[in-house]
Amino acid sequence: MSFQTDSKPSVETQQKDERRAKRFYISLVLLLFAIQATILGTALKLAIGDPALAVVPDYHQAALNWDKSHRASLASDRLGWNAEVIVSNVSDAQGQRAISVELHDERGEPLDDLQVETMIYRHADAGAFQAIDLPNTGDGRYLGMASMPEQGLWQIEVSIGGAGEPMTLTRTLELEN
Template sequence: MSMSSAAGHSRRSTPRSPRQPGWYIPWLFVAGFAVVIAVNGVMLHFALSTWTGVQTEQHFLKGIRYNEDLAGARAQAERGWKVGLEFTGTDPLKGLVAVTLHDKHGNLLKDAKVRVTFIRPTSEGHDQTLDLPYLGEGRYAAPVTLTLPGQWDMRLVVDHSSGDYQDQKRIWVK
């Protein structure tokens, strides 16, 4: 009998001791690191999938020419030209860009080379440049069709025998 009772006793499972207090704390650390890794993975995905590639070209040379740019801005302010740069939307993605040029005395500025570049600030490959013809009375204008709705920067460059002029204006195209 002792054999059978001994064999039966060995098959019985020993009662489990209750869990120690704080047994879950290491799992909280594991869960916290899992959340951080998951969030970083999502952020990495969006950072790589939404990058438009927009960057400043020749940034080093532009930095070197900064003092020249400041001198040009002072000369432009001294000339005192009165320049109006306007964009009027006519249809979706279409509009009319117009520039009016007068010197500081109100005289018309004709025989100028007027160029407007439409720059898409959020993505590359959509920029376009227009040379505006002279229409009379200091007015230069041309129609434009853009490729995307949204924000655009109009960059104006005017070359005239009495000097040059640059300006930029942000517009919203429907």
């Protein structure tokens, strides 16, 4: 007589294999979720935490009003004015530098009684901008102090009011310590 053995695994063995498979697939799903969450967290940190990726203030509004902004940037040439923006090469212990804007009309006469404002920011940290009013010191010169302690590329945007039409000047300069 021949005995046939049942080759079917026992119920207990099947349950063990099933539990092992459940643990594996649940662990796999959780591992993939953790990887995705890590990638998302890293991407958010890079997108929000890097100051070099900041949006320039009022950039959207300037883009919407491009014609007006472009006309204001050409106003000094159209009026024949000479506008010079000068930034001191040296800074004090707190990183303050003198900023001077000199304005003269087409005849070389100094232009006084204007409202001159500047917005200054470093290209590497455009989110940290500073707005400074430059008071008139006479002879068409408007003078103020700005905190510019770091080296690198700096943007200076000058708005001139009281000229009969809006006027802006934009200068980019590189500071080295």
